[in-house]
C-alpha cells in the first residue's frame with residue numbers, strides 16, 4: 001500500500017473506524033446493524049465516502065481549494081508592486097499523486113475536465129483559487145466554469161482578494177476586491193454566505209477568509225441549518241480542532257496578534273490583540289455541537305488532513321496547485 005493511502009487508513013484505524021475494502025468500493029445503499037447511526041465515513045487516498053441516513057440519492061462533490069492561479073496581463077501591471085511575491089510562489093509544483101512537475105493552470109484545467117466528465121453534482125471551490133485578484137485569472141476561470149456547465153459554489157480564501165501591502169483594513173479590502181473582481185463567481189448569491197440544496201443535503205458556504213465570522217453570517221448559518229436536510233459546510237480556513245496550529249484558525253483560542261507570525265511578509269493588518277470575537281466562538285460551537293452539520297470541508301494549510309471534533313469530521317483537501325482535490329460521494333444509508 002502506498003504512503004498516501006496508508007496514512008488516512010492509519011488515522012481511521014486509530015479512531016476505531018476501520019472499514020473493509022469492499023465497503024470502500026461499495027456503490028449500493030449501505031445497510032448497517034446500527035439503528036441509531038445517521039452517518040458514517042470512510043476514506044482512501046483523496047476519496048471520501050459518506051453514508052447518510054435519509055438522503056434519497058447519491059450525490060457527488062468535488063472539493064477544490066488552493067489552486068493559486070497567478071496568470072496576469074497588462075491590466076495587472078499597476079498592481080505588480082502588490083502581486084510580485086505571490087506571482088512567484090507556485091509557478092511550478094509537484095503533482096500530489098504522481099510526483100511529476102505540474103502547475104496551477106494545468107491542475108485546474110485537469111480538475112474541471114474531471115468534474116465535467118464525472119458529471120459531479122457540485123464543484124465546491126473553497127478559496128485561494130487565485131493568488132491575488134487578477135482580472136485575467138478571474139476571467140479565465142469564469143469562462144471555464146461557464147463553458148463547462150458545472151454546478152458550483154465558490155467561497156473566497158484569504159489570497160483571492162488580497163494584494164500584499166495595499167493599505168486598508170482586511171474587512172475593507174475583502175469588500176473592495178469582491179466588488180471589483182470576484183463578484184461574477186458568486187452567480188448573484190451573497191459573497192459571504194450562500195447555500196445549495198441537493199438530494200437532501202444542504203451545502204452551506206461561508207467566507208471565513210478573515211478567520212472570523214460576522215454577526216450577519218452567524219444569523220444566516222443558524223437560519224439555513226435549521227432544516228431537516230443534512231448540512232455540509234464549505235469554508236476556506238479550517239475550524240479549530242484541539243492540538244492544531246493557528247492555521248486551523250477559525251475559532252482557535254490562541255488566534256490573535258501574539259500568534260500572528262505572517263502579517264509582515266503578507267503585507268497585511270495584524271490579527272486583533274483580543275483574538276476572536278464571541279461570534280466566531282459561537283459559530284465554532286454551533287458547527288460542532290449544534291447537531292446539524294455532518295461534515296466540514298476546508299483548505300488553507302495545503303495539506304490533506306482529517307480531524308474529528310465531537311464526532312464531526314473536518315476534511316482538508318490536498319492543494320489544487322499540486323493537482324489535488326477531494327472526490328466525495330454521499331450515499332444513502334439504509335435501515336439496519
Ligand SMILES: [Fe+2]
Nearest residue numbers: 066128159300
Ligand atoms: Fe492557499
